[in-house]
Amino acid sequence: MANFDLNLLPIALAIFEERSVSAAARKLDMSQPAVSMALNKLRSALGDPLFVKTGRGMQPTPRACTLIDPTREILQRVHAEVLASEQFTPATTTKRFVLALSDIGELMLLPRLLQRVRDEAPHASVETVTMSPEALVVALESGEVDLAIGYFPDLKNRNFFQQRLFSHDFVCLLRAEHPLLAQEISLDQFLAMGHIVINAEGRDEPMCERFLLRRKIRRRVVLSTSHFMSIPLLIATSDLIATVPRAFGEFVARFSNIRLVEPGFEMPSLDLKQHWHRKYHKDGGNAWLRSLTTALFPTGM
Structure with a gap:
C-alpha cells in the first residue's frame, strides 16, 4: 500500500x-x-x-x-x-455565536445584530464576552470567540483579518444644569475641571488619554472607573466632566440629565472594526456573521 x-x-x-x-x-x-x-x-x-x-x-x-x-x-x-464546500444554512443552524465586544461595540451594534440573527437564524444564539487582550488572541485562534468587534488595538498581527465598520470621535459630558453653559469647551476650561476617566484595558478611553498626554494635556482626574455604564449617574449628580466616544455620549444624553459639549481643541478619532482569525476566514458561519455586521454599516460611517 x-x-x-x-x-x-x-x-x-x-x-x-x-x-x-x-x-x-x-x-x-x-x-x-x-x-x-x-x-x-x-x-x-x-x-x-x-x-x-x-x-x-x-x-x-x-x-x-x-x-x-x-x-x-x-x-x-x-x-x-x-x-465539498461547507454549507452553512442560517435557517436551520443551532450554532452559538460568541462575540467579544467593547462597550461601544455592544452599544452601537448588539441590538441590531441580535435582531438580524433572530430574523435569519431563529435557532441560533449569541453570547458576548469580555476578556484580556492576551486571552482574546487565544480565544479567536481556538474558535472559542467568533468575532471581536470594537476597538482592539492588540489584534494587529498577520493571523488576524480586520474590517472597519465605522469611525467616531470624542465628546464631553456634563450634567444639564452645569455652570458651564457654552456648547463648546475651551482647553483652559477643560483643564480646570475635575474629570472622570474610564480606564478599562483595551478600551477607547486609554487611547484618548494617550493622545492628550502626547500633547502634554494633563487632566485633573477625580475618579477612575472600569465601567462606562456608571458614567451617566456620576455626571448627572456632580460637576465633573467625562470625555467619551461620541456614540456613547449621544446614547446616554437621550435618557439622562446630561448634555453634550464639543471640545474646542483637537481630539482623536478612531475606527471600530470587526476582527477574526485567518483560520476561520472561509468558515461558513463566521462569514455569514461578518456579512450581517457589515450590512449594519454599509457606508463605513
Missing part, C-alpha cells in the same frame, strides 16, 4: 463504466495514452489484467469487479466529506 497510487482508482472505475479506454479518457479529460499507461500501472500493482479486450469492449475480470464498489464508496466519501 505504501507504493500504491490511489489516483489509479478513478481510472479503473471510468474504464469499468465505459467499457472503453478511449471513452474513459474522454470522461476523465485525459489522453488515451495516459489512461492506457495508468491501466498498465494498475495491472502491475494488483497482479491482474483487470480488463480484457473483447468484441463487447473492455470486460472486467473478477478481480476488477471486486474493486468497483469500494472504489465508488471511497470516491463518493472524498467528494462529500473532503472536497
Whole structure:
C-alpha cells in the first residue's frame, strides 16, 4: 500500500463504466495514452489484467469487479466529506455565536445584530464576552470567540483579518444644569475641571488619554472607573466632566440629565472594526456573521 497510487482508482472505475479506454479518457479529460499507461500501472500493482479486450469492449475480470464498489464508496466519501464546500444554512443552524465586544461595540451594534440573527437564524444564539487582550488572541485562534468587534488595538498581527465598520470621535459630558453653559469647551476650561476617566484595558478611553498626554494635556482626574455604564449617574449628580466616544455620549444624553459639549481643541478619532482569525476566514458561519455586521454599516460611517 505504501507504493500504491490511489489516483489509479478513478481510472479503473471510468474504464469499468465505459467499457472503453478511449471513452474513459474522454470522461476523465485525459489522453488515451495516459489512461492506457495508468491501466498498465494498475495491472502491475494488483497482479491482474483487470480488463480484457473483447468484441463487447473492455470486460472486467473478477478481480476488477471486486474493486468497483469500494472504489465508488471511497470516491463518493472524498467528494462529500473532503472536497465539498461547507454549507452553512442560517435557517436551520443551532450554532452559538460568541462575540467579544467593547462597550461601544455592544452599544452601537448588539441590538441590531441580535435582531438580524433572530430574523435569519431563529435557532441560533449569541453570547458576548469580555476578556484580556492576551486571552482574546487565544480565544479567536481556538474558535472559542467568533468575532471581536470594537476597538482592539492588540489584534494587529498577520493571523488576524480586520474590517472597519465605522469611525467616531470624542465628546464631553456634563450634567444639564452645569455652570458651564457654552456648547463648546475651551482647553483652559477643560483643564480646570475635575474629570472622570474610564480606564478599562483595551478600551477607547486609554487611547484618548494617550493622545492628550502626547500633547502634554494633563487632566485633573477625580475618579477612575472600569465601567462606562456608571458614567451617566456620576455626571448627572456632580460637576465633573467625562470625555467619551461620541456614540456613547449621544446614547446616554437621550435618557439622562446630561448634555453634550464639543471640545474646542483637537481630539482623536478612531475606527471600530470587526476582527477574526485567518483560520476561520472561509468558515461558513463566521462569514455569514461578518456579512450581517457589515450590512449594519454599509457606508463605513
